Amino acid sequence: MKFLVTGGAGYIGSHMVNLLLKKNSEVVVLDNLSTGHEYNIQDCEHLNIDLVDTENLSKKLNKRKFDGIFHFAGKSLVSESINNPDLYYLNNITGTKNLLKVMLDNDLNNLIFSSSAAVYGKSELDFITEDANKMPINPYGKSKLQAEKDINQTSKQYGLNSISLRYFNACGADPEGKFGEDHACETHLIPNILQSLLDPKEEFYVYGNNYPTKDGTCIRDYVHVSDIVDTHYLAFENFGVSRMQQAYNIGIGKGFSVLEIIKACEQVTKNKIDIKFKDKREGDPISLVADNKSILADLNWNPQFTSMTNIIDSAWRWHTKRFILYGH
Ligand SMILES: NC(=O)c1ccc[n+]([C@@H]2O[C@H](COP(=O)([O-])OP(=O)(O)OC[C@H]3O[C@@H](n4cnc5c(N)ncnc54)[C@H](O)[C@@H]3O)[C@@H](O)[C@H]2O)c1
Known part of the structure; x- marks a missing residue:
């Protein structure tokens, strides 16, 4: 089988490509290396x-055939999105619309989209269900929600298989240590x-450190990248086999x-960590845990990484390997 992976040079996309290659699939990565x-x-x-x-996109993808498209390409820094919302609306919403157009122009089907728990905003629920209120509190979350809506609408109108996976x-x-998280601007804990x-x-x-939680700090649901990419493949395999929701939580x-x-x-790590507190960051919800x-x-889905120590x-x-190889 042959797949297109947008954002395949990034953190999660590279793990997806690795999984597809292990399944002996042919993979084309579309990535601007931003x-x-x-x-x-x-x-x-x-x-x-x-x-x-758009011009280059249709030129390079015209008449190409793929069994499925995994769409990871996107900007995902909340603080950057607050400082430059238009960049996020252009990159994440227009970029997704352009991909949908190319799919329709070339009779391509089966789209799996990387969405985010950011679509829910500040949910009051202990466990957030897919039908919970969607009130994103930053342009990043808004851009993901709008992209989901555009995908749903186009899919209904033109009969495409599509699904949005909202990662926590x-x-x-x-x-195996070949890939990992390497963001130039790292905001993840x-x-x-x-x-x-x-x-x-x-x-x-x-x-x-004064959030209304058990120890005053924010609560999050941490899901291993290998388990995330497994859900993508399962979703692809399920297209056309059984009824699926339009969106699923991945946590x-x-x-x-x-x-x-x-x-x-x-x-x-067997190291002591020196904890220094700073003020809350704008746009950080208190708690985000998936139902x-x-x-x-x-x-x-049968997630393999349920122990936090195994994840870490x-x-x-x-x-450690990246520090030795690249010095950062
Ligand atoms: N990392 C997380 O915790 C998390 C959580 C929820 C959702 N997501 C979503 O998952 C996706 C992947 O996240 P990640 O952490 O791997 O990010 P990443 O930044 O490592 O990967 C994104 C990739 O997309 C490429 N890209 C961005 N805009 C592009 C464009 N306009 N055209 C072509 N390529 C483009 C980048 O060069 C990069 O390789 C993103 O859409 C993100 O919003 C991530």
Whole structure:
């Protein structure tokens, strides 16, 4: 089989490509390398195209055939989206619309879209269900929600198979150590903790310690990147076989506070972490934990990384290797 993976040079996309290649599929990566890395592209064709560049997009994809499209390409920094909302609306909404147009022009079907728990905004629910209110509190979340709506509407109108997978906090690294998280501007908790242990120049802060939670820090649902990409393949396999919802939560269904993650990192790395607190960040919800019953039931998803120490261990091995290879 042959797949197009947009954003395949990025963190989650590179794990998807790796999974598809292991299944002996042919893969084409479409990635403008704005936040991705050339070193992530192995054993497959790379189209260095921006999804916003309609002319180049149709030129390079015209008459090409793919069994499915995994759409990871997107900008995903909440603070950047607050400072430059138009960049996010262009990249994430227009970029997705352009991809849909190319699909229709070339009779391509089967789209799996990377959405986010950010579509829910500040949910009051202990476990967020897919039909919970969607009131994103930052342009990033708004851009993902609008892209979902555009995908749904186009799919209904033209009879496409499509699905949006709303990840909670992606984390961890390829268990074989080939790929991992490498964002030039890292805002995620686990890589920032591990990086501060490897490089004393890297400051690590906890943003906010007076949230109404068990220890005052934010609660998140952490889901391993390998488990995330497994859901994508399951979704692809299910197209046309059984009825699926338009969107699924991808989370483990368990919340961890920032301080609990720090403790788990100390346990795995056998290092003491110096905790310094800063003010809350704009746009950070108190708690985001998935109700994942739908994906478990409908796709028979069986997440492998349910232990936080195993998740952190995979990330720690990757970050240590990356520090030795690339010095950061
Ligand atoms: N990492 C998370 O915790 C998380 C959580 C929820 C949703 N997501 C979504 O998952 C997707 C992948 O996230 P990630 O962490 O791997 O990010 P990433 O930045 O590592 O990967 C995104 C990739 O898309 C490429 N890209 C971005 N805009 C593009 C464009 N206009 N044209 C072509 N290529 C473009 C980048 O170069 C990069 O390689 C994103 O859409 C993100 O919003 C991520």
